[in-house]
Amino acid sequence: MSGTTRPDEIDLLIGKMKTAAAPLREVLREIHARHAAVDEGQVADYIPELAKADPHWFGLALATSDGQVIEVGDCRQLFTIQSISKPFVFGLALEDHGLEHVLSKVGVEPTGEAFNAIVLDEASNRPFNPMVNAGAIATADLIKGRDFPERVTRLLAMFSRFCGRDVYIDNAVFMSERLTGHRNRAIGHLMLNFGMVGERIADSLELYFQQCSVLVNCRDLAVMGATLANGGVNPLTGQRAIEQSYVKYLLSIMLSCGMYDYAGEWAYRVGIPSKSGVGGGIVGVIPNQFGIGTFSPPLDRKGNSVRGILACQELSHRFGLHAFESGFSGPTLRDLLAPPRQGDLR
């Protein structure tokens, strides 16, 4: 350590060490070890690239809204973000157009239909919400830019701000998605028929396939969650990733629609605004406190990561993380992060 170290750098280092030494680490390791033993679910195989994932991969990461990160297991393994991209692109659309215009193109109602259903709201012709494919394609269509490359650049820049590092597209996954994306093209053209998207729908579909193919790791998911938990400012970089006033609109849509057709039960049982993807990731947000990232490729029949669900469920129950928990008397995650240390400092 040189004499030029700034005081805030020392505080960051002290914080890092306190986090590495925190009892919460042991708790996460224990939760990780228990669910790592679970041997259920199927790795997504609708495109060959996803089927290559190792079913044993399992990462669990937690990032605080003040920038401390705890990682257990396979937290640096890259995978494609898939549907987890949806709320974040929705956020970018809100920034580009404001709430009312976006809501005129896509609703915010939960739907019991499958995520890839070819169905629009009959009265308004809008997709039900931005978490189903139809809504996500309508949302991608809203992303501004002079031309297609600029729209892609803006999209990647947004994800990079959330992750606190430059992110890239997995080209093999992108190519597979666009080669096999007939159903999504059908959805796009249905919306074009109703005038809900513009003539550039072909580009917007490409953009949608790109957004699904962004490579992230489990730590990134925790940091993205922590950025939302921190009012839209990435706690690692101090950079704003989204306007503060829009954060709540992302979180409420994640709570009501984030977990495919398990969303209702998730909101009821777990109560953490979350979004899952078929790559095996889940991002969760505890406002003002934490972002949670989990990654494990085997999925249940509804398309959610089996181990990820179990880990989030356990965290929620043990530490009172349900959005509507009140009067919780057990230890909180914060207690375990910075416990009062016994003894007198002489």
Added chain:
Amino acid sequence: MAKIISTHSFRGGTGKSNTTANLAVLAARAGHRVGIIDTDIQSPGIHVLFRLGPGDFRYSLNDYLWGKCRIEEAACDVTTRSIGQVDEDADRPRLFVIPSSLKTGEIARILREGYDVGRLNDGLQDLLKRLRLDYLFIDTHPGVNEETLLSIAVSDLLILIVRPDQQDFQGTAVTVELARKLDVPEMFLLINKVPTGMDVVALGEQVQSMYQAEVAAILPLCNEMVRTASSDIFCNRYPDHPLTNELAAVTARIVGANP
């Protein structure tokens, strides 16, 4: 509850590794299960005191940090060689050393690539559990680096070793400040290598007021220690030496409060 004790000095040459090894041996002799881990990855040294060569251990701390082994697989049982007559099956006393790698390439790799400090803490916690330790001594790298800060952050007790030397005094102030920021529950100082003829009472008072931290012992610079030249554990070779008695008193303080 197991207790983690870190020994640290701001500069090299204070006798830190020697003191740590002696305290650990004395704690084991007092009937405990004790571990010493060498987190001085850049300049490992504790193995020398226990006469462990590269052929005596298959895995080191480095291997654990790279995920090549479990931490307990890097532990060498040195009970017999450092304490002597102990029943093979006896649960206590027991002394384990977890060395750092002595291979230049492996030292260079850790310095180049770094590692996850969280994983180091996982290893320390696993050692306590899996070897069922009563005490774990951490021999840290001189100065301040990540291993040192983590060691302090997880410690129940921090022992700072200083020589009566202005450079030691100034540097130690940095460590004391960091230790306080890391909320270490207990901390004391050992003044080591004090030449004969020095006013030890005045020295003790000076150091104590300098850091607002207790001086637990003032240890003399002695020829026998110099002659041992880190080839052996001092308290084994000189069981009746006044320095051994002083070290035993410090050990009693560490284990006495936590039988």
